[in-house]
Structure formats: structure tokens, C-alpha cells
Amino acid sequence: MGRFAQLVIGPAGSGKSTYCDNIRQHCETIGRTVHVVNLDPAADAFNYPVAFDVRDLVTLEDVMEEMELGPNGGLLYCMEYLEESLGDWLGQELQAYGEDDYLLFDCPGQIELYSHISVFRSFVDYLKSDGWSLAAVYTVDCQFVGDPTKFIAGSLQAMSAMVQLELPHVNVLTKVDLLGDENKAALSEYLIPDPQALAQELDKNTSPGFRRLNRAVAQLMEEWSMVAFVALDYSDEECIGDVLAQIDHCIQWGEDADVKIRDLGMGELGGDDS
Numbered sequence: 001m002g003r004f005a006q007l008v009i010g011p012a013g014s015g016k017s018t019y020c021d022n023i024r025q026h027c028e029t030i031g032r033t034v035h036v037v038n039l040d041p042a043a044d045a046f047n048y049p050v051a052f053d054v055r056d057l058v059t060l061e062d063v064m065e066e067m068e069l070g071p072n073g074g075l076l077y078c079m080e081y082l083e084e085s086l087g088d089w090l091g092q093e094l095q096a097y098g099e100d101d102y103l104l105f106d107c108p109g110q111i112e113l114y115s116h117i118s119v120f121r122s123f124v125d126y127l128k129s130d131g132w133s134l135a136a137v138y139t140v141d142c143q144f145v146g147d148p149t150k151f152i153a154g155s156l157q158a159m160s161a162m163v164q165l166e167l168p169h170v171n172v173l174t175k176v177d178l179l180g181d182e183n184k185a186a187l188s189e190y191l192i193p194d195p196q197a198l199a200q201e202l203d204k205n206t207s208p209g210f211r212r213l214n215r216a217v218a219q220l221m222e223e224w225s226m227v228a229f230v231a232l233d234y235s236d237e238e239c240i241g242d243v244l245a246q247i248d249h250c251i252q253w254g255e256d257a258d259v260k261i262r263d264l265g266m267g268e269l270g271g272d273d274s
């Protein structure tokens, strides 16, 4: 038993909202319920039904107008306002959700929110203290595949969020349906990347002065050995199921359900504990 959540984060346009909608639809198909929460104060339209919405607390449009801020400063203001309102607004919204509920938080796309400022760390700490079991799902556009420079930059951003949030973390490569045949074939190399091979590729694209830096970055990725990706193809229900199962496992969703089924079986069939 418990309450479960995924914090869906990642760079702008990397497919967070699409991920939330597809996971929700997949769950609906298999008879599971998940609720999607909008945490993006700048969002304007959704494909999914919104369980609750940060725009009921604060919107980017209002902040830009009232505080005379630009879009980036305005978003930071909104998120700091959210951070201050966790106990009131979020606490109240979460009261509607109880045992076994499962939420997907669709987050904004500015990556500095996950590495430079404390709002999401505070958000995570609040949910944990309220009894939620949660994981970070970091979406990365698979256009990074095939370009070592972009791939390393994306991996380092993902690592930075991983370190800041200290959550079970799954990196999801999105838009794999858009990959050309050549890059599709290369995909498996990037799912569990070999940093030294990537550094060699980087050397080809950078001037010799950067080689030591390339080695150092590769070594960092190797030492943490935590940067791995799963590819998500929405045209393949089995693939969606596998990705979801991996995240469920991180947050221990369903483990109680197994125990309950086993208990029921033993009770009805008169089995013993052995």
C-alpha cells in the first residue's frame, strides 16, 4: 500500500506532456488508473484530463503582466511561488488522493529548474514526507542519438537532475519513431553508453585542446555509471508496458498487490507458508 508518483522532467520539447498522455492512455487500456497533474504555469493546452493544475495557483501570463517580467524570470517567479505554497496549495490538492493512487506530474521544460534552484528538491521532499513513493522520469529527445556532443550534454544534464533530486531515476529516450534506419540501428549503443567510446567520438568533433576535458567528462560518467536510457516507442504497447514496469519497480508499485494475490491464493487454496 502507498501512494505513488512519477515526476516527469526534462528539457523543453523533449516529450514530457506526450509521455504523460501516452502512459495515461496505456494504463486506461490495461485497466489501471493514473492521474496527470500539470505543474507547468506556462502550459496552454493538454491532451489528457488534468487532475489538478498549478495554473489554479499561479500562471506565467499573470506573473509577466503584474511583475513586468520576461518569460524566463516569470517562470522562476512562478516556481518560487509554488515552492512557498507547497504546504497550502499542494497539501490541499493531495488530500483528494489516497492509498494506491498514482500521479504523473507533468513539469515545465526549463532544465535550470532541476539543477540550479531548489523548487523541485523542495517539491520532492514535501511529497516524500507526505508518504508518496516517487521516481524521476527524465525525457530526452532521441535526436541526441548519433551525435556524441549532444548525447554527452544531455547525459550530463540528466545526471545533474539525478544528483539534485536524489530520486530513483529513469532516463527515457523519446521520439524514437522519428529515427532514421541508421540511427535506429545505433540506438542500442546509446542505451547503456560506453563513455570512453563516446569520448573518442567527441575527440573527432573538438579541437585537440579539449581532449583532456573529454576524458574527464567520460570518466565522470563512467564513475557514476548511472547514465542509462530506455527507448520508448509509443507505437509499441509492449514497449510502453516495459518502460512503465521499470518505473513501477523503482517506486515499488504493485509489490503489495503481488503479496495480496499470493495471500488470497493461499487462503482460498489452503496453501501453507513454505
Ligand SMILES: Nc1nc2c(ncn2[C@@H]2O[C@H](COP(=O)(O)OP(=O)(O)OP(=O)(O)O)[C@@H](O)[C@H]2O)c(=O)[nH]1
Residues within 6 Å of the ligand: 010, 011, 012, 013, 014, 015, 016, 017, 018, 019, 040, 107, 108, 109, 110, 174, 175, 176, 177, 178, 232, 234
Ligand atoms: N513523433 C513523435 N513526436 C513526439 C513524441 N514525443 C513528443 N512528440 C512531439 O514533440 C513535441 C513536443 O512534445 P511535448 O510532449 O509537448 O514536449 P514537452 O516536453 O511537454 O514540452 P514543454 O512542456 O514545452 O517543455 C510535440 O509536437 C509532440 O507531439 C514521440 O515519441 N514521437
Ligand SMILES: [Mg+2]
Residues within 6 Å of the ligand: 016, 017, 018, 040, 106, 107
Ligand atoms: Mg509539456
